[in-house]
Amino acid sequence: MRLFNFFKSKHETKFLTESNFKKNRDNQILMTPQTLDQLRNLGINEEDELKLEFFFYTNHIDKAKLLADEIKKMSYSVQYEVSASDKNLFLISGLTTKLKMSEVVVSQWTKIMCELGFQFDSEFDGWGTSPNEEDI
Numbered sequence: 001m002r003l004f005n006f007f008k009s010k011h012e013t014k015f016l017t018e019s020n021f022k023k024n025r026d027n028q029i030l031m032t033p034q035t036l037d038q039l040r041n042l043g044i045n046e047e048d049e050l051k052l053e054f055f056f057y058t059n060h061i062d063k064a065k066l067l068a069d070e071i072k073k074m075s076y077s078v079q080y081e082v083s084a085s086d087k088n089l090f091l092i093s094g095l096t097t098k099l100k101m102s103e104v105v106v107s108q109w110t111k112i113m114c115e116l117g118f119q120f121d122s123e124f125d126g127w128g129t130s131p132n133e134e135d136i
Contacts, residue, residue: 015059015121024123025114031126032107039101042131046102050129054113056092057083058122064090067120092122101129 016024036046044050054076058064064080071078071094078094099105110127117124 013059015057015063016118016123018118020123021114021118025111025118028110028114028124028126029107032110033103035127036101036103036106039129039131044101044131046100048101049098050101050131051098052096052106052109052127052129054094054096054127055125056113056117056122057089057125058092058120059089061090063121064092067092067117067122068094070116070120 039050056064056067058067061080068078068080071092074096076094076096078092080090080092083089083091096109099109110124113127114124
C-alpha cells in the first residue's frame with residue numbers, strides 16, 4: 001500500500017468517481033429529450049436514422065486507448081488524442097453507425113455509453129449530430 005497519493009501515476013489515479021459517474025449519467029439522459037426536440041424542429045423524426053458523434057475524457061493515454069479499442073468492437077469509428085483545452089486530459093471521440101432518433105433508442109445508447117466510460121475510468125461528455133451528416 002502506498003502512503004502518499006502524489007507518488008501514484010495518472011494511470012493509477014482514479015479519474016471518475018462513482019458519484020460523479022451517476023450524476024453525469026443522469027444529466028446526460030435528462031438532456032437527451034431536449035436534444036431530440038431540437039432535432040425534431042429541424043425535421044428529424046424518431047424513425048430517421050443518423051450517426052452520432054460522441055466524446056469522452058480521461059486522464060491517461062492507456063485508458064483512452066483501452067476505451068477506444070472497446071468502442072471499435074461496436075463498429076464505430078473512434079480516435080483519441082491529447083485534449084486541446086487541457087494537456088492533462090485525453091479526448092476520445094468518434095462516430096456511431098446509424099441509430100434511430102427515437103427517445104428510447106438514444107436514451108438507452110446514452111446510458112450504455114456512460115456505463116462504458118465508467119468501466120474504462122472515462123467520462124462520457126455527450127453526443128451531437130447533424131441532420132446533414134456530411135457536417136459531422
